[in-house]
Amino acid sequence: MYPRNLVKRLLDLRRIPHEHRIHPTTITAQQVAAAERIPGTVVAKTIVVKADNQFVMAVLPASAKVDLPVLRETLRAKELRLAREAEFEGLFPDSEVGAMPPFGNLYGLPVYADESLASDRAILFNAGTHRDAIRMSYRDFARLAEPQICSFAARSGTRSS
Numbered sequence: 001m002y003p004r005n006l007v008k009r010l011l012d013l014r015r016i017p018h019e020h021r022i023h024p025t026t027i028t029a030q031q032v033a034a035a036e037r038i039p040g041t042v043v044a045k046t047i048v049v050k051a052d053n054q055f056v057m058a059v060l061p062a063s064a065k066v067d068l069p070v071l072r073e074t075l076r077a078k079e080l081r082l083a084r085e086a087e088f089e090g091l092f093p094d095s096e097v098g099a100m101p102p103f104g105n106l107y108g109l110p111v112y113a114d115e116s117l118a119s120d121r122a123i124l125f126n127a128g129t130h131r132d133a134i135r136m137s138y139r140d141f142a143r144l145a146e147p148q149i150c151s152f153a154a155r156s157g158t159r160s161s
Contacts, residue, residue, distance in 0.1 A: 005094035006094055007101040007103050007128065010106065016136060018140075019136070021124070023036055025131050026131075030043075032126065032133060036133065040063030042061070042124060043062035045125075046059055046100055046102045046125065047066055048088045049071065049080055049081065049083055050081055051072070051077035052077045056109060057102065057109045057111045058113075059111060059112070059113040059125075060153040061116055064153035066152060066154070067154040068081070071152040074150045074151075096128065099126040099128055099132075104147075105146055112150055112152070114149075116151075118138055122136060
């Protein structure tokens with residue numbers, strides 16, 4: 001059954017075209033890409049970071065890693081680190097831990113999206129569970145999530161976290 005969470009309500013309310021997909025349970029965004037048989041570049045993974053004691057959502061391709069020094073500079077934060085799941089699990093009460101959709105604005109969090117996602121016509125992301133995903137146009141995602149677009153993704157194998 002399709003999850004009834006905030007992002008689903010938003011998409012239905014705004015009548016945004018999207019596709020719901022169900023796949024075997026996955027933990028990482030790269031596993032989602034493999035399960036969906038699509039490139040990791042079109043799977044948007046959601047990372048929660050803590051910037052100067054404020055939670056921030058970073059959205060980037062599954063095939064990349066967050067370059068923490070670059071993101072810290074972009075956010076003009078003195079301190080920036082990956083948030084621990086135990087710290088943010090209560091922020092997304094309608095989602096399984098680690099499966100939150102990239103719509104931080106629904107949860108009162110600022111959203112920063114890596115510019116590399118904009119090169120894809122459609123993106124796929126977790127829909128609140130480790131089995132459900134939503135595929136929708138990047139343009140609609142950007143319009144609804146209102147992310148700050150910047151560059152903070154590093155390809156795997158480069159300096160990053």
